[in-house]
Amino acid sequence: MSTATAADERISGSSKISKVLKRPESGAMVAAIVIFLWFALTTDAFATSGGSSTWLLGSSTIGIMAVAVALLMIGGEFDLSAGAMTGFTGLLVGILCTEYGLNIWVAILVALVLALAIGALNGFLVMKTGLPSFIVTLGTFFVLQGVNLAGTKALIGQVAIQGMAKVPYYDQPRTLFGSAFTWGENGSVYASVFWWVGVTAIATWILMRTRVGNWIFALGGAQQSARQVGVPVFKAKIGLFMTTAAAGWLVGMLTLFRTSTVQANTGVGQEFIYIICAVVGGCLLTGGYGSAIGATFGALIYGMVNQGIVYSGWDSNWLKTFLGAMLLGAVLLNEWVRRRAEQSR
Amino acid sequence: MSTATAADERISGSSKISKVLKRPESGAMVAAIVIFLWFALTTDAFATSGGSSTWLLGSSTIGIMAVAVALLMIGGEFDLSAGAMTGFTGLLVGILCTEYGLNIWVAILVALVLALAIGALNGFLVMKTGLPSFIVTLGTFFVLQGVNLAGTKALIGQVAIQGMAKVPYYDQPRTLFGSAFTWGENGSVYASVFWWVGVTAIATWILMRTRVGNWIFALGGAQQSARQVGVPVFKAKIGLFMTTAAAGWLVGMLTLFRTSTVQANTGVGQEFIYIICAVVGGCLLTGGYGSAIGATFGALIYGMVNQGIVYSGWDSNWLKTFLGAMLLGAVLLNEWVRRRAEQSR
Amino acid sequence: ACSGTGKEEDSATTTTGGTKNSGLTYAVITHSGPGDAFWDRVKSGAEKAGADYGATVQYNNDPDPAKQSQLIDSAVASKVNGIVVSMANPDGLEESVKKAVAAGIPVVTINSGLDKFKDFGAITHIGQSEAIAGEAVGARLKAEGGKKAICVIQEAGNVGLEERCKAAATAFGAMENLQVDGTDDAAVQASVTSKLQADPSIDTVLALGGQYAIDAVNAVGESGSKAKVATFDLSEDVVTNIESGKISFAVDQQPYVQGFLGVTTLYLKSINGNDVGGGQPINSGPAFVTKDNAAQVAEFAAKGTR
Amino acid sequence: MTEQDSKNMDTLVEVRKIGKRYGNIIALSDVSTTVRAGEVTCVLGDNGAGKSTFIKILAGSHAHTDGELLVDGQERHFSSPREALDAGIATVYQDLAVVPLMPVWRNFFLGSEATKGKGPLKRLDVDFMKKTTKTELAAMGIDLRDVDQPIGTLSGGERQCVAIARAVYFGARVLILDEPTAALGVKQSGVVLKYIAKARDRGLGVVFITHNPHHAHPVGDRFMLLRRGKSLGDFAKADLPMDELVSMMAGGAELEALAHELERSMGADSAVVSELKEDLK
Amino acid sequence: MTEQDSKNMDTLVEVRKIGKRYGNIIALSDVSTTVRAGEVTCVLGDNGAGKSTFIKILAGSHAHTDGELLVDGQERHFSSPREALDAGIATVYQDLAVVPLMPVWRNFFLGSEATKGKGPLKRLDVDFMKKTTKTELAAMGIDLRDVDQPIGTLSGGERQCVAIARAVYFGARVLILDEPTAALGVKQSGVVLKYIAKARDRGLGVVFITHNPHHAHPVGDRFMLLRRGKSLGDFAKADLPMDELVSMMAGGAELEALAHELERSMGADSAVVSELKEDLK
């Protein structure tokens, strides 16, 4: 009865390559390669060590957030407070150190704990009230945005952290978050790039190879069904919100210790960039489908386009137009690749 | 067999009021009343004729867009280019009139036709490529944003329309779009408020009482099912995108003819405000549920909170924090009302 | 491009002047948000200078210091012949600017960064900080008899705007900030109206951009207040309103000058090794436009160069 | 009804060597049959045999990738269910095609709404639609509390009945039912069988999918058997006594093997086995 | 198995005057019964009678609003299906509870994933899960092409089989099945009946919902009848011959009325009517 032989007459030919191409991230990968080649061939500086370290740096912080946001989106939720969180943690550490002279490591830890608490609160509100996370985290976003602006002004009288470099032990966390390896002629690979790679790897492992990963897919795909087969929905969702918050903290630290400053409006408006990168990387907005590597490629595409346009010397007024056209192009290519793979897998 | 009598033993008591409260917009309505009362009682100017005409004006343009966006969201799609569209149409009319001396009515018509074409293109891309509308219209948004800035700059050498009031026949469309009735002591009800009421009424009629309205609900609720029972999915979706584009045009005209100027960044970032208002008004982000009146109340809440905070004299640095807290409060109240109604309908 | 109505010459970014092509490339990197009228004039000035000298000018901007520093890095990687940069948040740019200087690329700072340009190794600084202009405006408003004022901020958390208001408040006294949503004129007008209604003792409104001055004038009319309106930056409509007395004055920081002189300084460095200013900053303004001199600037305002 | 008779009747729909691939998955290949007016064609087959896929091609919901589909003798390639509906083909899908959040009555009339009034005042005839929904469902033995209830809150069988009542109400020439009785009680199933017989008597062509031989045998005129995406041929009712039908539906020999296996594992006197055997012969 | 016997057996789950309201809709009220080890309790009733609602309370998916639920003699109020699962109650839902976009094998093991390795290296045992899924489904007569296929692309019956196989595989003490055979072919139905009998013989308590008397009668030990949300009582199998069961499932008198009505409208010799009558008596 169960004649499950390898060669089933109900399947037409199938190749290994097309199986790989069927993964959610494959399209974004192809699109990233195309865009890299385009700018490498049309501009002088893009593919040099100096050029590539610039767009790698730009992509890295966005990439870390995009990966976390992708996990959350696969789990069926949004976090609009993710962008403001990067500013919040950075400002908090900056204020605690420059204004109140707190030990820098303690300040960093305090920021992490607060970020996790806010993430947990987001998750708790979403699960307890039954409101869409889009709205709940929008509320948190507004609140954080106000706190960032008014709090910073009230406490240090200006809207940007200054004098961070003079804080004792500044160099220790700077090594961890803000240092760079020189590379090639004038390139420098920043710490945030390594963090990015690490975060992507861990997220991929969790998604593909752990129980929690299985649950994340199920939460986004059909929460009711997941609940019915015994997935701990509540805990898993709160964990996801805390993950994005933690990523926000990480990016806040990376920003603070590389530039030694953060502004009150840092990160505002970025929340959608993260979502965009995740979607370009193959995540479904409705949840239940996507990958961490895809989000990383999405961020890479975004970063390359953003800097590539600068290298091309096009009028910056048109920047957004080029960005829009390239994004659309990348997503279309992405979709096309996936369709082709579906058809001939 | 079919003993469908009025008193079914399987239904416990049910009242008319709770039936009304079960509508999607009921919660937003209650929240709007609460917020109105709050500000009316705690500030002097909020409930005066002057005060209320101010927040009515602020709500009206957002309200028009929110209603159109709500229709689209009920139909299961987003339009992120809606905000930039208001700027685009306003700038276009301004440039055509001040720079090329085109007849003002012709310019208005040209802008409408172009807006509809862009809306149709959005819809066409979404339906043909199978990409999420979030991404497609994001592309259009970026493209429009760039066109607004760079196009305006290239054509008139600056980033805002100037000298509109000197254009021949300016007064005719101004009467239609920009005039105001004086009211009470120092109040003035602008044309846009009337447009807002009209748009809400028409949208409600369409949703509740026409075939197209039935289709819109079905599209968002289960597109595949709708298709299977013969709903013209393609046409209906494109129509919805054209509707938001037309609303963008209307708001563009209302802005241009009230202030006699439009700048290149008009409307950027507003697209999410529209979505927020629709959701506060009871629309589901996932589509298939919501109402036009609800979106109108959502816009009203947003407008009242925005101005009410100013009337209260609170530090405007905290504006966003208050806004976030009030939004969350309104949505929670909204949800609570709906739940109560569900339980005792 | 546009027809010959006396507007600014065609200003594509990569203009290679009508006469010669010097083969030089300069990057202008500012902390402006997109579509900001003030910075648009800085850009126009820089591009005009580039066109005049036959140099290529690449203008880019980002209000986030992390991204602005990446733009500087990009310029260094592209091996430009000089960089003009506005340093609203000097700490955030320090590393990148120093790297550029170390790579042998001459740097000129404009608009803000007066305190730090020397430390970072820039040739000179052009323009005055927002603080100087703000203080001048505050003092003038006070001299005109203002008692209580609001400063309308159209972009939350923008370092430059905050600094303007702060400096104006220092010189004026009772001045409060009002945050508004600069992308929605109806909301700007409504917010200013509300504020004037809520507090009738406000007699002065300071706007930070031409567009918002128009909204403020409308709001004053609507609220029935007698408040005076003053503004940063010019536009055709602002000049018209100054002439008709609805705006008492506008402060012109002469952004065009900042862009033009920035590129000019680099050009002189390239072709002649000059260090303009000799290590001292060069002031670009501010100039006040009132009813008396409005007519003179009207023509330039219409062109979008003032 | 003999093979001869049915040949003389109008052929409404004919498929020739039709096939459907989903990517590299071949769900259906080489299937040929005809749907004739006044005849009930039962499609039988194991789970995953391709029955629903076959149905979806006829209903215009999926386009076929191979072969030909002829409606009234003309070759067609439906690009949407709307076209099939316009050709008079109404379908009850296995997944029901309802919109969970919408009220029952809106679902019932979705795509074919009743209106009243003219011009801009043309509007939904809500009262008529609510009344019709209520009565049509009552006729099937479904006594709804409230037709304003979202259809997602109905029980599985109630939802199924809405889908059937809708197709019957709007069905014009061909009525396709994909496992309509699966979730239904005995009473409701009887009503559905009655509907099918009625539709046949009115001259409609009916395509009926079921796994229940007790449902298939009484109303079916012809039986088409699918197996792993391939057709094993058409049979007229006359050639097919009930027990043969059952054994055919269960894969014949394999069912007997199963009965034997059960006998071994559970003992010959086990209730299941004896019932199975009873069903078999 | 007599009434006497079953009384002596362990009571696993007991419900007392249990009830459930959805807002003002009363879906279930005043239902009492017991689930005993080694016994199959069939829950019968019309569409919308409240069977699934009853099941969902036992499964911890919905909390009851009235009455008491006792597991092993202790009063419980399950707040999530996880708690019910931990108490050894595995359920096949009528709406199957699968995640359409996820591969078959991930769905099979969802919530009870198999892992290997220790500490941070603890990871899913993918090979084992794929193999188990394939073999468990093959044992039910479902021969999948590829367990990596999203479950949403399976046929209705195939999906049903995954849900059943999963519950059987993980079922510990109580197995609840809500219309498991609805979408299944004759062969697959036979396998499910075999599973039920096997589970019973292993000493599990089984709750089985079906509309098919031919499925209910062979395996059921006790029959609980629901009508419009109310219980009409429990019956032991001995007291209930097949024909009485059928008439009870169809609402007894009402079915006869239907047969008469059909006779009038379609003629006494109509195939449907005679089949119905046959079913009736």
Ligand SMILES: Nc1ncnc2c1ncn2[C@@H]1O[C@H](COP(=O)(O)OP(=O)(O)OP(=O)(O)O)[C@@H](O)[C@H]1O
């Ligand atoms: N979430 C809900 N909200 C409101 N009413 C509901 C809800 N779920 C079920 N009902 C109602 O409760 C009644 C019982 O439903 P249930 O699903 O238990 O029936 P059932 O006996 O399983 O029927 P079937 O045999 O058709 O599956 C139905 O009339 C249904 O309309």
Ligand SMILES: Nc1ncnc2c1ncn2[C@@H]1O[C@H](COP(=O)(O)OP(=O)(O)OP(=O)(O)O)[C@@H](O)[C@H]1O
């Ligand atoms: N969208 C799809 N993509 C890939 N495979 C599919 C898709 N839809 C169906 N299939 C496969 O095609 C085969 C036939 O499916 P179909 O739904 O036609 O079966 P069926 O005969 O209706 O079965 P059942 O009696 O269980 O409903 C199944 O094996 C299924 O896995």
Ligand SMILES: [Mg+2]
């Ligand atoms: Mg099927």
Ligand SMILES: [Mg+2]
């Ligand atoms: Mg049920």
